[in-house]
Amino acid sequence: MNRSTTFAKEILWALLVLAALLAIPYLTASRVALDFVIRLAAFGIFATSLNILIGYGGLVSFGHAMFFGGGAYAFGLLMQKAGTSIPVAMLGAVLFCALLGLVIGAICVRLKEIYFSFLTLAFAMLLHSVILSWISLTGGDQGLMGGIPRPVFFGIDLSKTTTLYGFACVVGVLSLLLMRALLQSPFGYTLRMVRDNAERARFLGINVWRIKLYAFIIAAGFAGIAGSIMALFVSGAYPEFAYWTMSGEAILMIMMGGLHVFIGPVIGAALLLLFNDMVTRFTELHGLALGVIVLIFALGFKRGISDFLVQFIRSLKKKRVTP
């Protein structure tokens, strides 16, 4: 099967998922379900964008929240202070994050392994500190107050929950499809080669630094989209968006969902969001329960759920072939 037909198949899949998601509001009037999917769109994009770095590039960033937070603030400020329309503000947020990614990535991707991780953490916390202390612009620890307006564009009115829901679904599925296309392109395969054997890639004439930087910028841009959706949903932006716990949560989503299957981080995001919603309803000891689950993943499955399933199915198939 050649690449274009594979990709046509993936577009078909994406359209099917989108259609199913858009049908949900007609089946249930539950706000909880709609809110869940909107948050899943934001966190699914966020975790998948980080997985471009971690899973496909082998670049373990501890500071990806800076682009989630950066995107949320850029989007919110453009809406509040510049009064732009929603698509323009989103584009602005993506551009802002990509530029930030260009500058910070250019510095970070030179470093290896844990040093790269710590440098990204340092820059993310630096941005968090700037957000906290630049009170006149960002509102400091109170966050971006006053709400983010949702003006009508192209006849789309996002102040209605169902419309916002549809918008988040479309943006979410489109972003995932775009990331998938990028990762299946020659660029995506070069990135995998750099991850597996940078020396060999360099020998073949690939500029390793530049490939890593491109990955960093792309991941930053998509995290900016995720941040914008979140800002739109909560109608504000908060310093916690850029805090290291947010980076940690994305890593947790990737690790729970699986980092070698494209859709893994989205599954992980759904699992973690579901878990947070469920457990807080039953027990105060949310951390204890999550901690035990994380331990089961780390020491039991030793991989995310999708990686585990893929391997399990493969091993079943093998057994069937060998008599």
Added chain:
Amino acid sequence: MNPTELFECVTSLSCIVTQTSTGLIVGALLFLVATGLTLIFGVLGVINFAHGSLYMLGAYLGLTGYRMTGSFLLATLIAGAGVGLFALLFERFFMRRVYNADVLMQLLVCYAFILILDDAVKLIWGAEFQSMGMPDAFQAPPLFVGGGIIPLFYLVLIAAAAVIALVLWYVLTKTRTGKIVRAAAHNPTMTSALGLNTNLIYAGVFACGGVLAGMAGALAAPVRSMSPGMGFSILIESFIVTVIGGMGSVSGALVGALLIGLVRSFGSIGFPSFVEGIMFLAMALILVLKPSGLMGREPRV
């Protein structure tokens, strides 16, 4: 932002004395925590992301120990021993399984323990803020030096940290055990080939890091309020210290800790909301200019 107040402070002796003493105790506590972190990284090559939680555990054990025995010295020892034992079990049954996995698995196991320990502390000691109060033995009027105020306990804390640092330095450089630990850090395969039990060394180093963090927690108890989750900020600051000093370097941890302690105490006068920012800026600068840190060896690549 208030640079003028910072300027006024550094031109008055009393303010310098007060702020320096505060900076030194912050630095002393940070040193105890960060040195364990850096030792574990240097010898085992893993980062114990749960190290801040060991500090928290030490503070709470110290609190209980003090209430039970009434002696601060005993409380500190109990905290050190208890946390050391916990670290030993943590290493043996959890961390050892992920030494050969990638850093993300180690992060995951530690993260699980951060969550579990925070909730365990909440269950045992309660979710609200707690404080030990100043132990009776140190209920003395503070010292006045050049118009600045230094509480007696600050001197005790700095002395205790200095003694621990000296013992650590002596063990690492002058004894056979220290030589073995350094050998294991330098070349684990060779050390093991020479008939030394590297598993035992790893367990010992991890426990030692636990003892240091536990004692630091107990020592901090009289001057810090306790709450579940208190390990988070000290963990991040220990990262900064280890990176600035050089990952794996004990002397680097000392320099880094004192530096960060002073930046914290003076920075809180000049630019309270951006102290963290300055620390992270310093960390980023070191990583860009000299990733091996101020005192670190060149990374083994």
